Amino acid sequence: MTVFLDNVLGGIALGAVYALVALGFVVIFKASGVLNFAHGSLLLFGGYLTAVLHDDLGFAGALALAVLTTAALAGALDRFLLQRGGQDAHSAHVQTIVTIGIDIVLLTDLSRRIGGDLLSLGDPWGDAVTDLGPVTVADSRLAAIVVSAVVIGGVFALFRFTSWGLSLRAAAEDLEAASLMGVRLGRVRAGAWCLAGALAALAAVFLAAFPAPGLERSTGLIALNAFPAAILGGLASPTGALAGSLLIGLTEALVVGYQSELHVLGEGFGDVAPYAVMLLVLLVRPTGLFGAKGAARV
Amino acid sequence: MNTTHHRRRTTGAALAGALVLLLAATGCSSKADDGDGGGDKSAGAADGVRTGPGIGAESIRLGALTDLTGPYATLGKSIVQAQQMWADEVNADGGICDRRIEIVVKDHGYDVQKAVTAYADLAPDVVAMPQVIGSPVVAALLDDIERDEMLTFPQAWAASLLGKEAIQVLGTTYDVDMIAAVDFLTRTKGLKKGDTIGHVYFEGDYGSNALEGSTWAAEQAGLKVAGQKIQATDTDLSAQVSALSKEGVKAVLISAGPAQTASLVGVAASRGLRVPVVSSAPGYAPQLMETPAAPALAAMLHVVSAAPAVSSELPGVRRMVASYKKEFPDSPVDSGVLSGYNAAQLMGADLKAACEAGGLSREDVLKAHRAQKNADTGLGTAQNFSDVDRPASVETYVLKPDAKAVGNVVNVEDAHTAPGVEEYLSGR
Numbered sequence: 001m002t003v004f005l006d007n008v009l010g011g012i013a014l015g016a017v018y019a020l021v022a023l024g025f026v027v028i029f030k031a032s033g034v035l036n037f038a039h040g041s042l043l044l045f046g047g048y049l050t051a052v053l054h055d056d057l058g059f060a061g062a063l064a065l066a067v068l069t070t071a072a073l074a075g076a077l078d079r080f081l082l083q084r085g086g087q088d089a090h091s092a093h094v095q096t097i098v099t100i101g102i103d104i105v106l107l108t109d110l111s112r113r114i115g116g117d118l119l120s121l122g123d124p125w126g127d128a129v130t131d132l133g134p135v136t137v138a139d140s141r142l143a144a145i146v147v148s149a150v151v152i153g154g155v156f157a158l159f160r161f162t163s164w165g166l167s168l169r170a171a172a173e174d175l176e177a178a179s180l181m182g183v184r185l186g187r188v189r190a191g192a193w194c195l196a197g198a199l200a201a202l203a204a205v206f207l208a209a210f211p212a213p214g215l216e217r218s219t220g221l222i223a224l225n226a227f228p229a230a231i232l233g234g235l236a237s238p239t240g241a242l243a244g245s246l247l248i249g250l251t252e253a254l255v256v257g258y259q260s261e262l263h264v265l266g267e268g269f270g271d272v273a274p275y276a277v278m279l280l281v282l283l284v285r286p287t288g289l290f291g292a293k294g295a296a297r298v
Numbered sequence: 299m300n301t302t303h304h305r306r307r308t309t310g311a312a313l314a315g316a317l318v319l320l321l322a323a324t325g326c327s328s329k330a331d332d333g334d335g336g337g338d339k340s341a342g343a344a345d346g347v348r349t350g351p352g353i354g355a356e357s358i359r360l361g362a363l364t365d366l367t368g369p370y371a372t373l374g375k376s377i378v379q380a381q382q383m384w385a386d387e388v389n390a391d392g393g394i395c396d397r398r399i400e401i402v403v404k405d406h407g408y409d410v411q412k413a414v415t416a417y418a419d420l421a422p423d424v425v426a427m428p429q430v431i432g433s434p435v436v437a438a439l440l441d442d443i444e445r446d447e448m449l450t451f452p453q454a455w456a457a458s459l460l461g462k463e464a465i466q467v468l469g470t471t472y473d474v475d476m477i478a479a480v481d482f483l484t485r486t487k488g489l490k491k492g493d494t495i496g497h498v499y500f501e502g503d504y505g506s507n508a509l510e511g512s513t514w515a516a517e518q519a520g521l522k523v524a525g526q527k528i529q530a531t532d533t534d535l536s537a538q539v540s541a542l543s544k545e546g547v548k549a550v551l552i553s554a555g556p557a558q559t560a561s562l563v564g565v566a567a568s569r570g571l572r573v574p575v576v577s578s579a580p581g582y583a584p585q586l587m588e589t590p591a592a593p594a595l596a597a598m599l600h601v602v603s604a605a606p607a608v609s610s611e612l613p614g615v616r617r618m619v620a621s622y623k624k625e626f627p628d629s630p631v632d633s634g635v636l637s638g639y640n641a642a643q644l645m646g647a648d649l650k651a652a653c654e655a656g657g658l659s660r661e662d663v664l665k666a667h668r669a670q671k672n673a674d675t676g677l678g679t680a681q682n683f684s685d686v687d688r689p690a691s692v693e694t695y696v697l698k699p700d701a702k703a704v705g706n707v708v709n710v711e712d713a714h715t716a717p718g719v720e721e722y723l724s725g726r
Contacts, residue, residue, distance in 0.1 A: 221531050256537030
């Protein structure tokens with residue numbers, strides 16, 4: 001039972017971090033119809049900034065600056081590179097490919113800088129742990145759950161109660177109509193990219209914090225596990241991203257935690273599990289858990 | 299219609315242009331081959347020494363296929379610097395066979411495709427390679443290296459690389475180290491029949507070879523092995539740790555990278571799974587002692603390695619570390635420095651012996667190498683290169699992290715052959 005609780009708690013924490021990343025995917029997709037393949041590199045960029053700045057600015061200062069800079073970078077990439085391609089569904093496909101290029105450029109430079117190092121982000125939790133009844137859990141994990149919950153709550157409030165959120169939802173519904181209603185699509189888009197960049201930089205902290213040894217060049221790759229989370233949630237649904245992330249986090253933790261019982265599936269199944277779950281969900285619900293039902297005319 | 303024709307013609311012209319360029323490029327490079335570093339195979343030099351590729355009248359060229367921009371960049375840099383330092387020392391001393399040593403370094407960034415191209419470019423100009431980083435790279439080049447009779451010291455220790463005439467794994471292989479690790483656990487950590495040990499390992503040659511050794515040794519000792527296969531991208535081993543604690547493991551072996559070792563030990567300590575952990579040599583790096591897991595590593599981790607700690611009292615090691623620190627004051631002294639320098643010295647000994655026997659062609663160097671039955675550079679244990687099917691050494695050191703020592707590691711047990719190793723090797 002302890003092992004089970006251990007795994008569940010670990011899975012929720014992992015899912016909470018994935019949710020930060022997956023929400024970024026979803027916000028960008030909603031606003032611009034682009035699948036951002038450079039998201040992992042943006043995350044690594046944010047983490048790298050926190051790592052190199054924390055000695056001088058302290059953890060909080062470094063994180064704040066990293067979040068702002070990553071947000072600015074993401075926004076600028078969209079405003080000055082992607083938006084030049086136009087605003088319709090066709091150009092969104094082209095822009096998706098462009099993000100692969102951005103990813104390669106960013107990742108190459110960051111890999112060169114990081115090399116084989118393990119960078120500490122100087123987070124305040126260190127290797128401290130808390131006993132919750134029979135379960136021991138790292139403080140950084142609890143922090144990941146709490147911070148993610150607060151931030152995600154904030155983002156949902158943003159969608160619901162601000163004019164930007166309204167514009168975003170309108171744009172996601174029908175670009176042309178939104179534009180005719182006076183929604184400034186360019187700004188809404190850039191804002192969405194900034195938000196996604198900020199979330200990614202924040203997620204980097206928790207992906208590099210204690211149970212992991214620090215930030216390394218492959219940290220961005222871990223974030224790609226949030227990709228199936230976003231897709232199985234329905235890609236355009238923030239609630240779906242949240243549910244999908246928790247599902248993927250739990251699946252990963254449980255499959256690895258019970259690896260020996262799942263021996264029939266072969267070793268190393270944990271790495272495949274997120275994608276297997278995604279496929280299963282899509283088989284049953286082709287548009288994802290919370291995806292918009294396609295209007296089918298007969 | 300016209301446009302298509304036109305377009306076709308342009309494509310043809312472009313293709314022809316590209317072909318001309320390509321020919322010009324290869325023409326240039328083959329011309330370069332005839333220069334100082336080239337020389338015909340089995341031709342004689344003015345001093346009567348048989349020469350071959352890489353041997354000029356005044357120079358001996360060695361090659362290095364390394365990773366200076368990929369995941370093993372830190373290791374690559376250490377080895378390159380250490381081997382360059384060795385070349386400088388030898389040259390200051392008059393060189394080998396009255397020739398200066400030159401090392402041609404090519405970076406492949408841990409990309410097999412780039413490495414294959416780099417090898418094709420490098421091979422005609424060098425006599426041997428004292429450094430090749432990356433198991434997949436070595437695997438891709440196996441046939442070429444054998445065909446070219448290019449004596450090669452890979453920085454990889456999987457037993458699958460044994461049995462090749464031109465490829466020399468230096469020191470022990472991963473399986474032999476893991477047998478020593480199991481022996482260390484039963485001898486000093488009180489493991490007994492019926493206990494379970496965990497083994498967390500990378501998928502691929504490295505991990506599977508290590509697992510072979512641990513499984514064999516565990517069977518001999520009446521222990522059970524609970525394996526956990528992971529990938530290089532897994533850096534949070536929380537779930538693996540819960541699985542291992544559920545199995546009730548009394549000790550854990552790990553054959554992965556430094557990041558995985560840090561996570562495993564850090565998480566295990568925080569979960570109260572305070573059992574001894576023994577890592578394969580590539581699973582430890584001095585940088586780990588700057589992570590939050592440092593105290594747990596100091597308390598729980600040991601490392602099995604064919605090479606002694608860089609902080610070791612061996613006179614050869616101390617001398618080498620002192621000159622390296624002088625030459626590269628800003629670089630950390632890690633195990634790569636030691637293994638790189640050791641490989642270069644062994645290569646130097648082969649070249650000297652080949653020269654004394656009258657030839658520096660690849661064949662001569664290879665013959666001289668395989669004749670070495672007791673090669674001792676003073677940087678660890680002596681090695682026997684005469685049997686291609688056996689590891690060059692079966693003696694393993696046990697090390698331990700220590701933030702206060704040079705290279706953040708100290709010797710715990712001197713080099714020794716674990717009981718059962720001979721039996722294991724004869725049964726393989």
